[in-house]
Amino acid sequence: xxxxxxxxxxxxxxxxxxxxxxxxxxxxxxxxxxxxxxxxxxxxxxxxxxxxxxxxxxxxxxxxxxxxxxxxxxxxxxxxxxxxxxxxxxxxxxxxxxxxxxxxxxxxxxxxxxxxxxxxxxxxxxxxxxxxxxxxxxxxxxxxxxxxxxxxxxxxxxxxxxxxxxxxxxxxxxxxxxxxxxxxxxxxxxxxxxxxxxxxxxxxxxxxxxxxxxxxxxxxxxxxxxxxxxxxxxxxxxxxxxxxxxxxxx
Numbered sequence: 418x419x420x421x422x423x424x425x426x427x428x429x430x431x432x433x434x435x436x437x438x439x440x441x442x443x444x445x446x447x448x449x450x451x452x453x454x455x456x457x458x459x460x461x462x463x464x465x466x467x468x469x470x471x472x473x474x475x476x477x478x479x480x481x482x483x484x485x486x487x488x489x490x491x492x493x494x495x496x497x498x499x500x501x502x503x504x505x506x507x508x509x510x511x512x513x514x515x516x517x518x519x520x521x522x523x524x525x526x527x528x529x530x531x532x533x534x535x536x537x538x539x540x541x542x543x544x545x546x547x548x549x550x551x552x553x554x555x556x557x558x559x560x561x562x563x564x565x566x567x568x569x570x571x572x573x574x575x576x577x578x579x580x581x582x583x584x585x586x587x588x589x590x591x592x593x594x595x596x597x598x599x600x601x602x603x604x605x606x607x608x609x610x611x612x613x614x615x616x617x618x619x620x621x622x623x624x625x626x627x628x629x630x631x632x633x634x635x636x637x638x639x640x641x642x643x644x645x646x647x648x649x650x651x652x653x654x655x656x657x658x659x660x661x662x663x664x665x666x667x
Contacts, residue, residue: 425643425646428639428642428643429643432636432639432640432643435463435636436463436464436467436636437464439457439458439463439632440457442457443456443457444456446628446631446632447628449627449628449631450626450627450628451625451626454624454626454628455626455628456628457628457632458617458620458621458629458632458633460616460620461612461616463617463632463636465612466612466613466614466616466617467614467636467640469612469613470600470603470604470612470613470614470637471640473531473534473535473538473603473606473611473613474538474596474599474600474603476535477534477535477538477539477542477599477603478538478542478592478595478596478599480535480539481538481539481542481543481546481595482542482546482592482595484539484543485508485542485543485544485546485547485550485591486546486547486550486588488500488504488507488508488547489504489547489550489551489554490550490554490576491504492504492551493551493554493555494572504547505547507543508543508544508547508548509544510540511539511540511541511542511543511544512540512541512543512544512545514540516537516538516540516541516602516605517605517608519533519536519537519540519541520533520534520537520605520606520608520609523536523537524609529609529610530609530610530611531606531611531612533606533609533611534603534605534606534609534611534613537602537605537606538599538602538603538606541595541598541599541602542595542596542598542599543595545591545592545594545595545598546588546591546592546595547591548591549587549588549590549591549592549594550584550587550588550591552587553583553584553585553586553587553588554580554581554584556587557579557580557583557584558583561579561583562575562579562580565578565579585655586652586653586655586656589648589651589652589655590652592648593644593645593648593649593652596644596645596648597641597644597645600637600640600641600644601637601641603615604618604633604637607619614633614636614637615633616633617629617630617632617633617636618630618633618634621633
């Protein structure tokens with residue numbers, strides 16, 4: 418465990434050094450650039466592009482989480498159960514409709530830039546969060562929910578004080594999956610002028626500079642692994658805190 422954490426910290430430090438002082442790694446990336454080509458992306462700050470990429474992913478994930486969790490809560494209440502098929506269909510449409518197609522449809526309405534990318538990522542992130550929230554809220558220990566009813570808790574009190582805290586690790590698992598998907602998918606936003614790490618990859622493909630492509634791909638890949646691991650650790654912590662880790666292991 419400690420060795421794994423140390424490795425992750427080293428990777429994070431190396432990534433930060435690369436983003437802040439990319440020229441430090443010019444010798445390494447020169448191995449992948451042709452003679453006369455710049456070894457380090459030189460059409461903008463890699464740090465600024467990465468932060469913008471993360472901001473887009475964070476915004477889309479927060480929006481997806483609010484809507485998906487809200488829908489799951491609605492359909493698990495007696496008054497909203499009839500909306501389950503409709504809610505599931507809406508979430509499925511977001512996942513099955515290609516993000517590129519969403520961009521193509523959104524650009525005429527929203528214009529070029531960040532907005533179409535946010536719409537595409539928002540729709541693409543709904544399904545895993547919705548399904549995990551639904552699973553978490555419908556698979557609670559009966560003894561716990563019965564006890565909550567027995568002490569006189571109202572429906573909203575049970576939701577806020579019992580159901581959501583117990584379902585949180587499962588919900589977080591859906592958010593983790595949605596975030597990692599969005600991190601990779603956000604790169605296509607650069608095709609509609611959004612400032613994401615896709616522009617580094619596209620610049621490399623356009624100039625036939627493998628060093629640029631490698632830089633964009635490595636940053637996205639390392640971020641995805643680090644964020645995935647961080648959210649997994651938080652999920653395990655929440656499961657241990659709520660006593661679910663032992664049951665899962667059993």
